[in-house]
Amino acid sequence: MSYVHEFILDTFGVENIFWIFYVINLFLSAIAYKLGFAKKLPIAKNIIVYILLMIGVFVLTIFSTVMRMPTVECLIVIIVVLGIYRLRLHNERKD
Template identity: 90%
Template sequence: MSFVHEFILDSFGVGNIFWIFYVINLVLSAVAYKLGFAKKLPIAKNIIVYLLLMFGVFILTIFSTVMRMPTVECLLVIIVVLGIYRLRLHNERKE
């Protein structure tokens, strides 16, 4: 079961749960994209990438709220792993 889902239900109720999860998933997905996959792109392509990310997160939020899948927890694990990878890569390049 999703711990974040239960926490948000207890804290905020069911009124705006979809939009709360949408914002959480969007922020975490953008951070994961930036840590692991982002390259230097022109501004127009960057806008297109983030618009497509916003659309994909909308679909991901449906899984997160309706089907109660632990997408927020998975995104947190992804961010931790990519953060460790980037830190080690930075340390190796410094040497």
């Protein structure tokens, strides 16, 4: 029932589908992290956070490819909601 999964299967086939979804999930998860949870951290702590994010996205990709759960679609919705929240927060602080 995942539209993105079906689109990628039709476009790229089954070769390297895991790594395609891994890159997509990593990119979207990093954006969601920056929009919703990121604080100013020192560079070493920031590297550790992103390494742990890469490990967590590996598990998320298993759900996305093997179990065909709509994780990419959920990440897109999360990014839209957090983007709207940040925009409204910025407008509130500006006034």
